[in-house]
Amino acid sequence: MHSISVNRIGFIGLGNMGKPMAGHLMRAGARLTLFNRSNQVLEELAGEGAEVASSPHEVAQRVGDGLIFLSLPNADSVAEVVEGEDGLFAGLTAGSKIVDMGSTAVEPTRAWHERALGMDSDWIDAPVSGGQKGAREANLTIMAGGLEGSVDAIRPVLEILGATITYMGPSGAGQCAKLANQIIVASTIASLSEAFLLCRENGVDLKAARSALLGGFAQSKILDQHGLRMIEEDFEPGGTAINQLKDLVEAAKVARQGDLDLPMLKTNKELWERMLEDGLGELDHSGLYEWYRQTLEKERGSE
Template identity: 45%
Template sequence: MEMIGFIGLGVMGRPMAQHLIASGQKVYLNRVKPVSQFLVDQGGVSADSARAVAANADIVILMLPDTPDVEHVLFGSNGVAEGLSPGKLVIDMSSISPVATKQFAERLRAEGVGYLDAPVSGGEVGARNAALTIMAGGSEEDFARALPLLEKMGKAITHVGANGDGQTAKVANQIIVGLTIGAVAEALTFAREAGADLAKIREALMGGFASSRILEVHGQRMIDETFDPGFRIRLHRKDLSLAADAAKAMDLALPATALIQQLMSAAVGIGLGDKDHSALIEAIAHLSRAPD
C-alpha cells in the first residue's frame, strides 16, 4: 500500500483526509491544528513541514485555497518539491489556474514526478459524504494510479484530458454553479418581495424545468437563511476570477460570468465573503434596499 500525504486541512480537506485514513491508508498530515487534531487521533501522522510529508509519502495530495498557495506549498522553502523523488505523484485537488497548473506539472515531471490536477465539486456536503465530483487532468498512467484514492473521496470521477484540463473543467463548473446560484437568488428575492410563500414557490419549481440541485440545496439554505460554509463566496469569486483571466487571454466574452463575479465582489464588500455562496441572496437584498 502506498503512503499518502495530505496538505490542506480546511473545511473540505478534513473530511477528505478522514476518508483516506478510515480506509486504512497511512496518511501524513501537515499543519495539524486543534480543529483537525481528530485526524491524528484516528490514525493520521502529523509531519512538521510540507517537505517532511513529501519525503514520507509516495503520493502527495493538495487541497489548498488558491494558485499562490499551491505554488508556495510545492516550491517554497521546505516545500513539497524538496521532499519528492522520482516515481512519486502529486495530486492537486485545489481549484487554481489551468495555466499555472501546466507550469507546475512541467516542473515536477522534469524531476521524474507525476502530476495530476483533480479539482472537485460538491462542497462540504460532498466531501463529508465521499460523494465529490472529481475532474482529473494528467496522463493515463497517473490517473490510473490515483483512481483508487479518488474513489475514496468521490463518486463521479472523470479523466478529462491532459494536465490543466481538470482545472479547465472546474472553472467551467464554477461558471455554471455561480450563474445558477445567482438565478435562484434573484427568483426567490422576487417571490419574497411579491409576498409569496418561499417554501411553496421552491416546491413548485422543483417539479418543473427550473429544477436543479442548486435550487434544491441552496434554495433551501436561502429560505432558512443558513449561510455557514459550505463554499465561501470569496473562494467562488476567486474561481470566477480564473474564468475572467482565461477569457481575457482568449479574447472571449463571458458577460454573465462577469456580472456574477461583480455581485460576489459586492457580497464580499458588505461582509459576506466568508458566508456560503448561497448568501448571494443577501447581497441582492442589500442592493435592492432603499438608502436610509
C-alpha cells in the same frame, strides 16, 4: 496502479474539505503522513494513527514514491507548499504523484506539472465539486487533468473520496472544468436570488415556489439545496462568497487569455464583487440572496 495497501500517502491541507477526505483515506487503511498550518487538527488525526510531518519537504521524503494530496484554497497557498527548501519539490522522490484537489489557477498548474515530470514524478489536477457535504459523505465529483495513465493509476484511491471521477484531458483540464462548474453555479445562484426576490416582493410563498419549481424544468441541486438555505436564511458557509469570486476571477483571466468574450461571466463577477465590497464575503455563496435583500432595503431607505 496505486493502492491504499501498498503506497504511503501524504496529505497537506486539513481544512473543511481536506480533513474529511484524509479521514476517509485513514479509515480505508491508508498510511497517512500529514502537514497542516494548524496543529489542532494534526493532533486529532495523529490520535487516530496518522503520522505528522514538520514540513512539506518531510512529507515528500516520508511518502517516497507514493501519493501526495493537496487540499488548499488557492494557487498562492499551493506555491507556499511546493516551493522553497522546505517545499514538496525539494524532497520529491521519482515515481511519486502530487494530486491537487483544490481549485488552483490553470497556468501555475501546468507549470508545476511540467516541473514534476522533469523530476520523474507527476502532477494531477483533480479539483472537486460537492462542497463540505460531499467531502464528508465521500461522494464528491472529481475532475481530473494530467496524463490519462496517471489518472487511471490513482483511480482506486480517488474512488474512496468521490462518487464520480472523470478524466477531463491534459494538465489544467481539471481546473478548467472546475471553472466551468463555478461559472454555472454562480450564475444559477444569482438567477435564483433574483427569482426568489421577485416572488417574495409579489406575495408568493417561497416554500411553495421552490416546491413547484423543483417539479419543472427549472429544477436543480442549487434550487433544492441553496433555495432552502435562502428560505431559512441559513448562510453559514459551506463554500464562501470569497471563494466563489476567486474562481470567477480566474475564469475571467483564462477567458481573456483565450480571447473569449463571455458577457454573462463579466456581469455575474460584478455581482460577487459588490457583495464582497458590502462586507458579506464570509457568507455562504447562497448568501448572494441576502446581499440582494439588503441592497433592496438600502435603496428603499434612501428614497
